[in-house]
Amino acid sequence: MTQIKAKTKNLKNFSTSTERFEGSNLLCPGCAHSIIVREVLNATDDNLILAASTGCLEVCTAVYPHTSWDASWIHIGFENGSSAVAGAEAMHKALKKKGRLKQPERTPKFVAFGGDGATYDIGFQWISGCFERGHDMMYVCLDNEVYANTGGQRSSSTPIGASATTSPAGRTSYGEKRNKKDIMAIMAAHGAPYVAQVAPNKWKDMVKKIQTGFATEGPVFINAMSACTTEWKFAPEDTIAISDLATESLVFPLYEIIDGTELNITYRPKNVIPVRDYLGAQGRFKHLFSKQYEYLIDEWQSRVDAKWEYLQRREEARV
């Protein structure tokens, strides 16, 4: 088991952790990516081998001759962050067997970051391959529900009713027509030993899950909600407030799935707020509040309710 860090009692303490993700980067003000990445990296004192798929995080943190990463880091392409880390993990195993590791007493953690485009869509095959082969790695999806790096096109994570540049809302369209892909169920179905959904505002829950993930042998999938000020259209200072709306309205429920079956809900809001409040706080859903499309808000609510019901029944059933 990985040593659980002592310094995670309160946020002030946690914020003094050794930084492997430096403060200087080119991410938008208010971007949740940097918050999530820091929460992931600070959850362990172990050495890290990191990969990033092409996306906001990648293009904003390693622009030559600068790098925001004080840990080994690699980027190949949009789709293969998972395979890059899997290759490094395989090399670590090989060199360990052959007695050629420089610091054999230290075992680094292998982590890949990708956006929802790199995860739900273009990179899905590679992630699936890595999980099927059982590499000892963590894959973190920075799920901002849109191709933010290329200017806000819809991905298969974009939720119904959101206006994106390739699924814009207009006189005859309410925007994205499809429901968001259930990546959690898909990854759990791989039989992955640990799959969890996290949000940066619930940092303690997140750190606990990341530490569980690091302590788990085999491929671990983390889906991290990453509120996007630019494409969700809210003020940069409201990132955590918007994240709170997502978790309190259960639009983004926090739970984990162990060994592909056992489901645990890890956060139950005391007062569940209406989905309407979450949608209303973001420019991408503004059009839903017109007479023409208001029925979609009710549909949203019933879909969120149904999902929450499903998660609770799954948790009870322990299967």
Place this chain on the structure above:
Amino acid sequence: MADIFELKDIEVWDGNMAASHALRQAQVDVVAAYPITPSTPIVENYGNFMANGYVDGEYVMAESEHGAMSCCIGAAAAGGRVATATSSQGFALMLETLYSASGMRLPILLNVVNRAIAAPLNVNGDHSDMYMGRDSGWIQIDCYNPQEVYDMNLVAFHVAEDHDIRLPAMVHQDGFMTSHTAQRVKTLSDEQAYNFVGEFKPMNDMLDLDNPVTHGAQTEEDWHFEHKAPQHHALMSAVLPKIQAAFDELKSLTGREYNFVEEYNMDDAELAIVCMGTSVETAIEVSNELREQGVKAGVVGIRVFRPFPLEQIADALKNTKAIATLDRSSPNGTVGMLYNEITGALFNTSTNTVVNNYIYGLGGRDLTKVNLHTVYRDLAKNAQNGKLMTPLQQFIGLRGPKLSFF
């Protein structure tokens, strides 16, 4: 360390087996692979070696060729010896990552068993995939038989991993014609081969936990040029001398001599066929037959395709009167790739030779000696008249109406 494999001095191996044994002897740390005909036996054999304890690295059976090369890149950046194999569609799927491997200056060995590219789907040998890789920044070495596949694999590791080079390398062989044809192969002992390849020395490796590195950063107009130009410079200036040194070392070890450009009957040749792969051996036979008839016919085989040995090619062809370049890929809208390369190499020389272009052997179509006798007859006509008397571009052995251009 893995067990020693008992090899005879001479084994009967096909090209794939020769490649597998070279990987085994180099004690590759990570092989990441995805099977594709006709390269599949390379990784199958390797899997057998692993199952029997003759190799002790890691063997990642990826979900695709793109995934395999992505794993190879991650593994190489982590700091160890890496190899894989592919062909055709698999090569095409890898292509994006090939540029990443060379751009990050990661030594990876890729055995490419050359095969046609669809459509129409075809599993047999031609050079479409080899030519597709020409701008990817990899070293490309071509082989005509299993012996060469074995030797060139060892050479490729030796060159690619050198800290002055740090570039990935492809070793090419013709699908089925070389890959599945067993021939006598003179072997090195496991120890000799490993010593020739040399121990892997990591550089900027991600697994050096005290010295974190960033691989694959982003550069825009302010730096991209400064990265691509030195990469090209290393290919153009450092690689050939290093390959020559490896060839010299291999010669002193085995007596087998290799050159960037293999010349046969070229000392006083007036007519020359320039080609690659197994067609070189066919051309040599025809040239020998013509020599008996007093025809000054020679053959130039390209051994090192990237970096392209411009000077050696110009030198080999300087006294010719007529040249035929043989291209084993569909030119799709222009003259053949090799024709472009060869005429480019000759253009600024004083050579006053006539060059024409033959497309042959697509999708595994045989190239016969009769075909090449015809080519040399064309060359004689061109040489005699000092200008093209035959079409600039012709197809060899194509059924139906004769197609030629210009």
